[in-house]
Amino acid sequence: MSADELLREAERVMTICNACRYCEGFCAVFPAMELRRTFAAEELRYLANLCHNCRGCWYACQYAPPHEFAVNVPRALAALRRTTWQEFARPKRFSGLFRRNGLAVLAAGLAAAAVFLLWGALSAESGLWAARSGAGAFYRVIPYGAMLGVFSALALGALAALAAGLFSFLRQTGTKASEFFAPGHQLRALKDVLRLTYLEGGGHGCNYPDERFRHGRRRLHHLVFYGFLAAFASTTAAAFYDHVLGLPAPYPWLSLPVLLGLGGGLAMTAGLCGLMVLKARMDHEPADEEGRGMELAFLGLLLAVNGTGLLLLFLRETAAMGVLLALHLAAVAAFFALLPYGKFVHALYRWAALVKNASEQSKAG
Amino acid sequence: MSLEDPLRREDCDVLVIGGGNAALCAAMTAAEAGARVILLESAPRSFRGGNSRHTRNLRFLHRKPTPYLKDAYLEEEFWDDLMLVTGGKTTEALARLVIRESEDLGEWMEAHGAMFQPPLRGTLHLARTNAHFLGGGKALVNAYYATAARLGVEIRYEAEAVDLEVENGRFRFARVRERGAERLVSAAACVCAAGGFQADLAWLKEIWGEAADRFVIRGSPFDTGRVLRTLLTRGAKAVGDPRQCHAVAVDARAPRFDGGIVTRLDCVPFGIVVNREGKRFYDEGENFWPKRYAIWGRLVAGQPGQEAFCLIDAKALPLFMPSVFPPVTGRTIGELAANLGLPVGAVEETVAAFNRAVRPGRFDPARLDDCATEGIAPPKSHWAQPLDCPPFYGYPLRPGITFTYLGVAVDERARVLREDGRPCENLFVAGEIMSGNILGQGYMAGFGMTIGTVFGRIAGREAARHVRG
Numbered sequence: 001m002s003a004d005e006l007l008r009e010a011e012r013v014m015t016i017c018n019a020c021r022y023c024e025g026f027c028a029v030f031p032a033m034e035l036r037r038t039f040a041a042e043e044l045r046y047l048a049n050l051c052h053n054c055r056g057c058w059y060a061c062q063y064a065p066p067h068e069f070a071v072n073v074p075r076a077l078a079a080l081r082r083t084t085w086q087e088f089a090r091p092k093r094f095s096g097l098f099r100r101n102g103l104a105v106l107a108a109g110l111a112a113a114a115v116f117l118l119w120g121a122l123s124a125e126s127g128l129w130a131a132r133s134g135a136g137a138f139y140r141v142i143p144y145g146a147m148l149g150v151f152s153a154l155a156l157g158a159l160a161a162l163a164a165g166l167f168s169f170l171r172q173t174g175t176k177a178s179e180f181f182a183p184g185h186q187l188r189a190l191k192d193v194l195r196l197t198y199l200e201g202g203g204h205g206c207n208y209p210d211e212r213f214r215h216g217r218r219r220l221h222h223l224v225f226y227g228f229l230a231a232f233a234s235t236t237a238a239a240f241y242d243h244v245l246g247l248p249a250p251y252p253w254l255s256l257p258v259l260l261g262l263g264g265g266l267a268m269t270a271g272l273c274g275l276m277v278l279k280a281r282m283d284h285e286p287a288d289e290e291g292r293g294m295e296l297a298f299l300g301l302l303l304a305v306n307g308t309g310l311l312l313l314f315l316r317e318t319a320a321m322g323v324l325l326a327l328h329l330a331a332v333a334a335f336f337a338l339l340p341y342g343k344f345v346h347a348l349y350r351w352a353a354l355v356k357n358a359s360e361q362s363k364a365g
Numbered sequence: 366m367s368l369e370d371p372l373r374r375e376d377c378d379v380l381v382i383g384g385g386n387a388a389l390c391a392a393m394t395a396a397e398a399g400a401r402v403i404l405l406e407s408a409p410r411s412f413r414g415g416n417s418r419h420t421r422n423l424r425f426l427h428r429k430p431t432p433y434l435k436d437a438y439l440e441e442e443f444w445d446d447l448m449l450v451t452g453g454k455t456t457e458a459l460a461r462l463v464i465r466e467s468e469d470l471g472e473w474m475e476a477h478g479a480m481f482q483p484p485l486r487g488t489l490h491l492a493r494t495n496a497h498f499l500g501g502g503k504a505l506v507n508a509y510y511a512t513a514a515r516l517g518v519e520i521r522y523e524a525e526a527v528d529l530e531v532e533n534g535r536f537r538f539a540r541v542r543e544r545g546a547e548r549l550v551s552a553a554a555c556v557c558a559a560g561g562f563q564a565d566l567a568w569l570k571e572i573w574g575e576a577a578d579r580f581v582i583r584g585s586p587f588d589t590g591r592v593l594r595t596l597l598t599r600g601a602k603a604v605g606d607p608r609q610c611h612a613v614a615v616d617a618r619a620p621r622f623d624g625g626i627v628t629r630l631d632c633v634p635f636g637i638v639v640n641r642e643g644k645r646f647y648d649e650g651e652n653f654w655p656k657r658y659a660i661w662g663r664l665v666a667g668q669p670g671q672e673a674f675c676l677i678d679a680k681a682l683p684l685f686m687p688s689v690f691p692p693v694t695g696r697t698i699g700e701l702a703a704n705l706g707l708p709v710g711a712v713e714e715t716v717a718a719f720n721r722a723v724r725p726g727r728f729d730p731a732r733l734d735d736c737a738t739e740g741i742a743p744p745k746s747h748w749a750q751p752l753d754c755p756p757f758y759g760y761p762l763r764p765g766i767t768f769t770y771l772g773v774a775v776d777e778r779a780r781v782l783r784e785d786g787r788p789c790e791n792l793f794v795a796g797e798i799m800s801g802n803i804l805g806q807g808y809m810a811g812f813g814m815t816i817g818t819v820f821g822r823i824a825g826r827e828a829a830r831h832v833r834g
Binding site: 015016018019021022024025026031034037048056057059060061063064065067068069201202211212213309315318347 | 411498499501511624627687688691773
């Protein structure tokens with residue numbers, strides 16, 4: 001379906017839901033819907049990004065197919081959500097990356113791997129396959145300046161693209177910057193993000209991967225989310241050690257960067273594997289099948305970042321270090337390069353939608 | 366082996382016919398008491414649950430607040446509420462039994478998988494009396510089916526009981542049509558919980574004639590009343606007015622069956638209602654809508670062509686819950702009338718007369734305000750405001766049948782009463798098929814589910830007791 005057709009379908013479904021409202025206890029979408037009588041494109045884009053895909057409303061729906069109303073809220077909103085990410089993406093010329101995202105991620109990953117392996121092979125003193133140890137061992141494979149340059153550029157580029165994406169979200173959902181940046185609304189949204197309030201299904205969990213109410217998905221997502229934060233903290237600590245304290249990597253096992261990185265990496269790996277297992281078992285009817293490639297690519301890429309990172313940590317004293325470092329850096333580079341053009345943006349726009357939700361619900365009282 | 370063979374083992378201990386709330390409560394209760402239970406649901410799995418799938422809440426007695434119910438709701442108030450809606454048309458012993466046995470029903474339901482939510486916007490007037498199912502009736506039915514399966518109940522979809530063999534008040538077996546084939550299912554006891562007959566169009570026509578062709582059936586197309594009719598022809602005593610049904614005004618564009626909640630229209634108190642001749646026929650502002658919506662089905666059914674049209678103006682549009690179909694619009698009353706296919710002159714005249722008759726007052730949808738008409742018949746007693754704010758909107762209305770009142774007489778142990786008043790020893794009923802014992806007329810939100818749950822449990826318990834001794 002085209003973006004226009006997806007908008008029309010979401011409008012049709014929301015109009016039926018708004019006359020029913022039985023699902024208002026599940027998540028934020030329905031109370032937000034109840035503040036409206038009609039659904040213009042900008043409101044639908046917002047509602048689509050507010051939906052956490054908990055699927056409570058799918059199993060509870062008296063109008064789900066084969067009923068002639070054929071209401072399928074999770075699918076309608078997930079499909080629309082996917083197209084909104086493409087619309088929000090900046091610079092626009094990269095928005096096409098959302099369309100064949102699985103392929104894009106795979107190509108970026110392979111290209112990055114080739115580049116870093118070649119680079120390592122050319123720049124490492126005694127070739128890639130050689131044991132190295134001691135401070136600065138990594139930089140003897142890929143030089144410090146190059147590493148810093150490449151990753152700073154990728155991270156800054158990703159950050160700028162995400163920021164531009166956020167502003168197009170605000171514009172295309174009719175959200176005023178003043179309401180968005182209000183600290184009170186940000187605080188409430190932060191709580192919803194950190195808790196994943198709307199995967200709690202009113203306290204019983206969400207209907208994922210099947211009809212039963214379970215907390216599994218929320219807990220696995222927490223592992224990934226908090227694992228990601230820990231890994232991010234690990235990188236920050238390492239940067240501080242390196243640039244401020246003048247202590248270059250690798251770090252001993254009992255150091256802040258390694259402990260955070262190891263904990264975060266293990267948590268994320270466990271969470272990602274769990275999410276993949278759930279995804280393999282999930283009911284397909286409420287799913288947006290066209291978005292599947294992007295979701296798997298995102299899980300796969302994160303898993304590659306984690307797997308190579310953990311392997312590098314465990315095998316850093318061996319001759320495999322050089323290859324593993326090149327592969328880890330390649331995965332991280334691909335991750336940053338495609339950060340604004342893949343499933344990662346769900347975090348950005350969900351947060352933005354939750355802030356808008358906090359704002360309008362506080363106004364509604 | 367013939368069914369006469371005394372050594373023949375029954376197919377099951379308890380056969381439950383029906384697949385909605387009452388049937389599930391009976392099946393779960395009987396299974397918990399140790400009975401082997403088969404449940405026959407005539408619908409396919411995706412439409413299981415009868416009319417229960419369209420419900421939203423249930424009313425029960427409680428002495429203290431719960432996370433999803435405010436304050437207390439005690440027997441006398443409950444009883445008074447029932448008296449108010451039925452006008453005394455009830456069987457006091459059975460009604461009081463339901464009310465008393467409903468005490469803390471929420472806890473039992475939660476123990477069987479039900480989930481509740483506090484009421485949000487829109488249903489706050491029920492916050493003290495009615496517990497709302499998280500996700501509505503279909504979610505409740507899903508939870509009950511899962512629990513029943515876990516308890517070992519054998520669930521058969523698309524299995525319709527087309528006849529019952531009852532001998533001297535004793536159930537022996539059911540004739541069951543299942544995926545094209547017909548077979549007999551025997552049981553030591555049987556619970557019939559298969560609903561009313563509102564989805565049997567031919568039956569409706571027997572009662573209301575051609576007019577029934579224009580009725581919308583709000584609920585399940587599988588509630589054909591076949592089991593009800595079988596019981597009545599097999600000697601069960603009838604109860605409830607066979608000619609009455611609960612009917613509300615729904616959007617005329619609603620599907621013939623199963624439109625459920627979304628086709629209702631709450632605009633009547635904020636506009637005027639005309640028939641196809643363009644004439645008003647009843648006081649639209651007689652009382653609050655929750656107290657009046659249930660008479661409008663019959664009012665519309667009494668109009669030519671069983672149709673009517675609610676007209677409002679732009680200022681009234683935000684005052685009521687949105688409905689599923691967009692209103693027909695017009696920049697002028699005449700244009701609106703034309704777009705609705707109504708006689709333009711007559712509608713213009715009706716609106717002009719109405720607008721002239723509106724007396725000034727302080728409009729307030731939250732109370733019975735003093736905005737009324739003067740000098741026209743019928744009057745509009747409250748919320749009368751001139752239709753003068755374009756654009757104008759119109760909704761076509763038809764009668765929408767929720768359920769029928771005819772049922773089977775029961776005793777306090779849910780046993781079917783025979784025409785001579787004696788109870789059947791192993792034949793039980795629960796739910797809409799017997800709610801006419803208690804709701805002789807009118808309706809009270811969430812009380813059908815209360816009757817179904819309470820009598821479902823009684824029927825399941827008594828059926829198991831009959832089998833197990």
